[in-house]
Amino acid sequence: MIVLAAATSLTMAAPELPPLPPITRDPQVTYVDRSGAVLGVRGGRYAPPVDLAKLPAYVPAAFIAIEDRRFYTHTGFDPVGIGRAILDGVSEGRPTQGASTITQQLARNLFLSADRTVERKAKELVWSIQLERTYSKKQILALYLSRTYYGSGAYGLEAASRRYFNKPAARLSLREAATLAGLMKSPTNYNPIQQPEASARRAALVLDAMVETGAITPADRAKAMAAPLKVWNSAPTAPAQYFVDWLDAQRRQIMPQPKQDMVVETTMDMALETAAADSTRAVLARYKSQSVGQAALVALDGQGRVRAMIGGADYAAGPYNRAVTARRQAGSAWKPFVYLTALEAGRTPGMAVIDEPLTIGNWSPQNYAGGYLGQITLEQAVAQSVNTVAVRTADEVGRANVAATARRLGIASPVNTDPAMALGTTLVSPLEMTQAYAAFSNGGLRVAAYGIEKIRTNGGQVIYQRKAGPQARVIANPALSEMNQMLRTAVASGTGGRAKIAGYDLAGKTGTTSDYKDAWFAGYSGGFTTVVWMGRDDGASMGRITGGSAPAELWRGFMTVALKRGPAQAIPAGPAAPVLAPPPVEVLVPVVEEHIEPAAQVPAEVPEDPPI
Incomplete structure (x- = not known):
């Protein structure tokens, strides 16, 4: 009754009431996908x-x-x-x-x-x-x-x-x-x-x-x-939060403290992001007994637009973005940089090479199956991911030249040039690998991955608009067409067989590192590239997971949706033009200290996937 009486008295004493405190609200930044669907909100x-x-x-x-x-x-x-x-x-x-x-x-x-x-x-x-x-x-x-x-x-x-x-x-x-x-x-x-x-x-x-x-x-x-009530146990846009976090850091560099609500129009396609999350979830569940803990996926179009990004198995469990921040050994997914360097030096896919024992210094690389195939072609060496031929080729064309090729295509992390570099001992992120492979998919043009198209106010005033400049040509023919043909074979009849999707022009490469610590599949169609990585955050071994198994299956599950969503395109041959002078190396993603186990200087063996 006291409170009731007090309230009545307060109403009567209108003029003496203190003024309202100001109602304040920190501005929000809303991120939307390419069709305007809300991905996430940051800020207030x-x-x-x-x-x-x-x-x-x-x-x-x-x-x-x-x-x-x-x-x-x-x-x-x-x-x-x-x-x-x-x-x-x-x-x-x-x-x-x-x-x-x-x-x-x-x-x-x-x-x-x-x-x-x-x-x-x-x-x-x-x-x-x-x-x-x-x-x-x-x-x-x-x-x-x-x-x-x-x-x-x-x-x-x-x-x-x-x-x-x-x-x-x-x-x-x-x-x-x-x-x-x-x-x-x-x-x-x-x-x-x-x-x-x-x-x-x-x-x-x-x-x-x-x-x-x-x-x-x-x-x-x-x-x-x-009426049935459908409640989402996890936020439908949860997988996209890795992408939103990545962009929010970039947005803060453009506009550190917005004074009003903003909308960031992004390159993401939420339907593809959902497909990527669904495929990731299904494959991780299928291989859970083999100690597969994490996965990352990046999909780019031929201009570098990020269409999908999966930074881990569960954003709610931790926002650490493995697609952008984690750096892991690339394994045999690195070999296309070796063979592209060789093709540009005049070698051809049909050239005879010898798979035989090899020793450089005190190190002797081994093949996945442990034996040797003898005389094969360079194209067969790529398709079967023969380690000895890749190491010998890199040694002959110059490992420094291979490093330069990788940087030219978009690898921003430091590249080592020890004898094992041909087998992918360099630490790279999935985002970097996707950038580099995108040049194979789009006719030989360099790609810089990006996700922000425009920043505007809620009222439509444009604060920032990305300006697309010309893409530098970084691969010319005949090397481009030859490399694409070799990577087509790797999918059609080589270690990437589980990535095949009938009716589409596909190419790609598997990658598996020492003791099954990392497994990759990097592949593309015409103007669309997707790279998948799988492993564990603690750097421990998985149970014989190769790039041709779980990663290729995840890639196939996602790409089956992606290829149907957009017009199917053949991988372009690219014009017969000389390679333009490479642009200055850009740090496209931040290089950070990583808690993942560092690469061994000279691994005893880098296993690779058997053909399927």
Whole structure:
């Protein structure tokens, strides 16, 4: 009764009430894919006030019915509700229900802590009355819906709708709206993911309240409860958060502290990202018994646009982006740089070479099967990933020249030139490898991977626009066509057999490192390149996982979707033109200290995949 009397007195003492504190909100940066679908939000926690005009009428009605039926008639607090709560508390001997209006809840979220003290409650009443005098009911409700916590990391109605139902709030169904309104009592106890039965019971109570207030009919209620409710256990855009983090660091360099909400238009195709995540999840589950812990995937088009990026098995478990930051030995996926150097020096795919024992210094490389094939062609050596021939070829054309070729194509990390470099002992990221292989796919043009197309305000004012310059030619014919033909053979009849997709022009290369610590598949079609890496964060061995097994299967699962989504293109031959002077080496991705086990200087053996 004291609080009720105090509230009445405060209402009477209007002129003496202190002014409202300013309502502030840090700007948000929203990242969208190439079609405008929201990928993620960075920056401030809270979105702008909800646009009530874009919501179905039953959405705000659900919150009003269960939280504050007299919202449109009270002046900030509800004397009837307070009185009922007091009487119920007296009859039960303890507090049984709250009496906070939507306006009071908003005042608490905006200006106060959740401490349950008389002083805090008094301040809450003061600010509630002032909110009502300063803003319209629609403004208060819009602010309330955008400032409330809905559980599972979602602040605001829009974020909650996307988190739980993978749709904008404007498309919420009646049952979904009731589910979200039910969360206001307790985002933990009525969470539809962790507590589906309790959530359903609470949603039913919300619908009952809506019938009582006349917001819906009994028939509407019955139909809503009968409708299936699909709740996403993990955020549908969770795999894309690796990509968003990568871009957010770049955005901060362009605009460190935005003064207003911004939208970043990106190159990602969310449908392809979903396909990449699905394929990654399925393959990791299939090979779990063989100690495969992590995977990374990068897909680029021929201009360097990142269309998909998977940085690990589970973003929620840790945001470490293996696609960009991790550097691992490339294994035999490095060999195309060796053979391209040889082709540019005048060798041909049909040239005879000898697979036989080889010793350089005190090191003798071994083949995967342990034996030797004798006289074969250079093309066969690529297809069967013969280690001795790759090592001998690199030694003959010059390992420094091989390093220069790799850098010319887009490898930014330091390249070692010891005898084992031909077998992929250099530490590289999946992003770098995708950049380098993209030159094979697009007619010999250098690619610099990028993800930001444009940064603009919500109103459409462009703050940043990427300017695409001409791509430097870094591979010419006949070497380009010959290299592509050799890598086609590696997929058609070599170690990359599990990557084959009928009806498409594909090429690629497997890679496996010492003791099965890393496994790669790097492949492409016309103008589209995807690289897959699999391994463990602790650098431990996997159970005989080669690049031609799990990585090739993951690559095939993703590319089957990617190739159908875009027009199928043959791998371009490229013009018969001399290679342009290579551009200065750019550090396209940050070089960081890595916790992964470093490369051995001279591995005893780098196994490779047997042909399939």
